[in-house]
Amino acid sequence: MSAAAGAAHAAEHHDMLHQVEVALNYWGIPLFSEYDKYWHIMGLSISPRTMIMTWITMAIVLLFAWACTRNLNVRSPGKGQATFELLWEFLGGQVFANLGKNKLGNAMLPIIVTFFTYIAFANLLGLIPTLSSPTADKNTTFGLALIVVFLIHYHGIKSNGLGGHIGHYFQPFKPFVVLHLIEEVARPVTLAFRLYGNIFAGEVLIAVLLGLININAYVFGGFIPSVIWLAFSVFVGFVQAFVFSMLTIAYVSQFAAHHDAADHH
DSSP states (O other): OOHHHHHHHHHHHHHHHHHHHHHHOTTTOOTTOGGSSSEEEEEEEEEHHHHHHHHHHHHHHHHHHHHTTTTOOOOOOOOHHHHHHHHHHHHHHHHHHHHOSSHHHHHHHHHHHHHHHHHHHHHHHHHHHTSSOOSHHHHHHHHHHHHHHHHHHHHHHHHHHHHHHGGGGGGGGGGGEEEHHHHHHHHHHHHHHHHHHHOOOOOOOHHHHTTTTTTOOOGGGGTTTHHHHHHHHOOOOOHHOOOHHHHHHHOOOOOHHOOOOOGGG
């Protein structure tokens, strides 16, 4: 395929995706494909669509937390409370198994639960054709990855002191400092692109599936023709939230070593 033919094919594909987005955009939210609608503030390009979706996701997370905890009952927990307790215990088991049931583990557990809940809802939001996932924007995933980097160094310094934390980069011997620095740069990049790539690819594929049928054939915003892929995307959305949470635990555990065995009890 020549370069001209490839460019024409890409343009045709872009036009098809844009047509699907416009057909499903009942609320008039600025589309990802309309780059001229990005806000340019202090040299930064900010997507109003991503910001809107982020605030919607945060509102859903707050509503979920409120619904699960508004009528707490130790003897007879409701369905919402039982669901949240199950989530807390499951993620808590992962946190304590890797970080220990100590100050570090107790401090990280609420953060991990928040990461998982937010990312899961953010991923699932894009399955509604009139909406999109904030995590389908690499700026969002890089922001989450930078939070993880901050947690790594904060707990690393808190657990081992500044000297011990910096000394990690010179182990097992000094020449390895270069490899550690490369790893330091690669960590947030891989964290961000793993989440972004999976969610963005899922949204694009859904749009492609919808574009294969006539616009007038949409039923309930395209849920019917893509129901199988939507079901798979739900699974992927939860898996990616879990993977991001587990990698956060692993990275913090790597830098915040358990030197005090008494903390485990």
